[in-house]
Amino acid sequence: MNKVIFIGELTLNVSLQPDGNATTRVGDRAVGAAMLDGRMGVETLFVGEAGADAVGDHIVSQLSSAKVDTASIDRFTEGATPVRITSDQSAPDKSVTHTSYPAEPVNPVWPRINEGDVVVFGSYMALDKRNHPRVIELVSHARARKAHVVYLPYFEPGQVTRITRVMPEVFESLEAATLVVATVDDLAALYPGVAPDAAFRDHIKFHCPRCLVLDRAGLKMRFFDGDESWTLDCHPTEGNDFDWTVGAIAGVTRALVEGVRDPDDIMAKANETAHSNLADSLK
Numbered sequence: 001m002n003k004v005i006f007i008g009e010l011t012l013n014v015s016l017q018p019d020g021n022a023t024t025r026v027g028d029r030a031v032g033a034a035m036l037d038g039r040m041g042v043e044t045l046f047v048g049e050a051g052a053d054a055v056g057d058h059i060v061s062q063l064s065s066a067k068v069d070t071a072s073i074d075r076f077t078e079g080a081t082p083v084r085i086t087s088d089q090s091a092p093d094k095s096v097t098h099t100s101y102p103a104e105p106v107n108p109v110w111p112r113i114n115e116g117d118v119v120v121f122g123s124y125m126a127l128d129k130r131n132h133p134r135v136i137e138l139v140s141h142a143r144a145r146k147a148h149v150v151y152l153p154y155f156e157p158g159q160v161t162r163i164t165r166v167m168p169e170v171f172e173s174l175e176a177a178t179l180v181v182a183t184v185d186d187l188a189a190l191y192p193g194v195a196p197d198a199a200f201r202d203h204i205k206f207h208c209p210r211c212l213v214l215d216r217a218g219l220k221m222r223f224f225d226g227d228e229s230w231t232l233d234c235h236p237t238e239g240n241d242f243d244w245t246v247g248a249i250a251g252v253t254r255a256l257v258e259g260v261r262d263p264d265d266i267m268a269k270a271n272e273t274a275h276s277n278l279a280d281s282l283k
Helices: 029-039 054-065 132-144 167-176 184-190 196-204 241-257 263-274
Strands: 004-007 012-016 022-026 044-051 073-076 080-087 096-100 118-122 148-152 179-183 210-215 220-225 228-233
Touching (some): 004 132, 012 054, 029 044, 029 118, 044 054, 054 073, 054 080, 118 241, 132 148, 179 241, 184 196, 196 220, 210 263, 241 263
Parallel strands (some): 044 073
């Protein structure tokens, strides 16, 4: 069986609670999907960067405990692993991020990529001018090796103050992908005021003809492939948006690794994994 390689940011997320306590979560949706795939028995690797500090050690340890290969994580010494602090009582764009990256771009040991492997990239790491060229270098190599390349076009509120400033990097990322997986909120952030189907037709299709749109609030998934589209109605779940989205992404990558190509079957695997006990309990 082939493997899945995730490329993304590594952060420790701290959520302040009204009672004065705090909860933590390692990473964003790419990290969560990697950990979920690892727990499901999919050979999974993560490419990223973390400081050679206590926070970096914790993140790498959590990935390893989920059976994710961390050999391609660049452990830098000149800087600090990011810590993002949010509050249940404040809007997401009021989060505070403490970090200090080195001036040099990420420099990991690139994993071997074989035909049929799945490479997933996204987060602000794919847009940041410091790391964007390195990320595109790897995914372009993956395309040349006939791997499936999945782009997750998301970033945290506050990381991008003006979307027009990162659109060149977004376009290049779309061009590098064979499949885009986005939530309705991701598309709204990229193309304000544009409906998801119009966002695909007018802005994504030219660069990447295949796109899966996740809509937890609307209880559906919609798969676009050129001029065709398929819709899957999803049943309600008690899980939160993050866990559901992570589960759906992990299901998509698992389907691709297993050789699934049909849009209906990909969405079925995504829906199944989004509603799994592993996704509901993801931390």
